[in-house]
Amino acid sequence: AQSVAQPEDQVNVAEGNPLTVKCTYSVSGNPYLFWYVQYPNRGLQFLLKYITGDNLVKGSYGFEAEFNKSQTSFHLKKPSALVSDSALYFCAVRGEDNYGQNFVFGPGTRLSVLP
Amino acid sequence: EPEVTQTPSHQVTQMGQEVILRCVPISNHLYFYWYRQILGQKVEFLVSFYNNEISEKSEIFDDQFSVERPDGSNFTLKIRSTKLEDSAMYFCASSGALTSGETQYFGPGTRLLVL
Numbered sequence: 001a002q003s004v005a006q007p008e009d010q011v012n013v014a015e016g017n018p019l020t021v022k023c024t025y026s027v028s029g030n031p032y033l034f035w036y037v038q039y040p041n042r043g044l045q046f047l048l049k050y051i052t053g054d055n056l057v058k059g060s061y062g063f064e065a066e067f068n069k070s071q072t073s074f075h076l077k078k079p080s081a082l083v084s085d086s087a088l089y090f091c092a093v094r095g096e097d098n099y100g101q102n103f104v105f106g107p108g109t110r111l112s113v114l115p
Numbered sequence: 116e117p118e119v120t121q122t123p124s125h126q127v128t129q130m131g132q133e134v135i136l137r138c139v140p141i142s143n144h145l146y147f148y149w150y151r152q153i154l155g156q157k158v159e160f161l162v163s164f165y166n167n168e169i170s171e172k173s174e175i176f177d178d179q180f181s182v183e184r185p186d187g188s189n190f191t192l193k194i195r196s197t198k199l200e201d202s203a204m205y206f207c208a209s210s211g212a213l214t215s216g217e218t219q220y221f222g223p224g225t226r227l228l229v230l
Contacts (some may be wrong), residue, residue: 034218037223041223043119043221043223044206044208044222046219046220049216051216052216059210065182068140090157092158102163102171103158103160104160105159106157108158112184
């Protein structure tokens with residue numbers, strides 16, 4: 001069975017500081033990992049994904065994520081946080097044997113960037 | 116940039132009533148999904164749909180739920196007899212292919228409140 005954990009409900013960071021939002025996963029076979037962001041009253045917006053290849057993936061709005069197979073992690077990072085990055089962040093996973101192709105989402109992490 | 120749209124944005128209904136949530140997926144996408152997010156909880160997969168058939172459904176998607184693609188553009192989720200616990204945000208998503216690495220693009224959601 002697939003599962004995703006986001007160990008922090010809330011992350012607070014000062015504007016201009018680096019941010020990290022953590023994600024760990026469990027799947028059978030190779031993982032396909034995604035990050036989505038949800039702004040208030042909006043849908044889920046795709047940020048980035050890891051399928052294969054380079055462990056460091058770059059995505060929208062200056063975000064990047066690092067895939068670590070040994071730690072089964074896919075942490076989201078940004079070198080310098082903006083107040084506008086404040087939102088709810090979801091990590092999602094899909095296993096290579098998931099024929100229905102649905103995502104399993106983590107519980108979400110609320111990021112607050114303080115001015 | 117093409118996007119998934121959903122109507123209505125909000126729906127209030129009485130317990131036992133039928134509701135139909137509508138989605139217009141991205142025009143050249145062939146794979147469609149419904150997810151729901153109960154307030155404060157994680158995003159949960161309901162159903163995936165391809166070629167006018169359900170590909171996969173979760174245990175949440177019981178006989179009260181149905182999906183349909185009535186024409187070339189709309190994708191609907193019907194809840195036949197709503198319960199209080201159906202109150203949630205419902206997200207439609209679409210993707211262009213059925214591979215594990217394919218990104219799903221989400222609509223803004225319909226907030227359903229069952230009284």
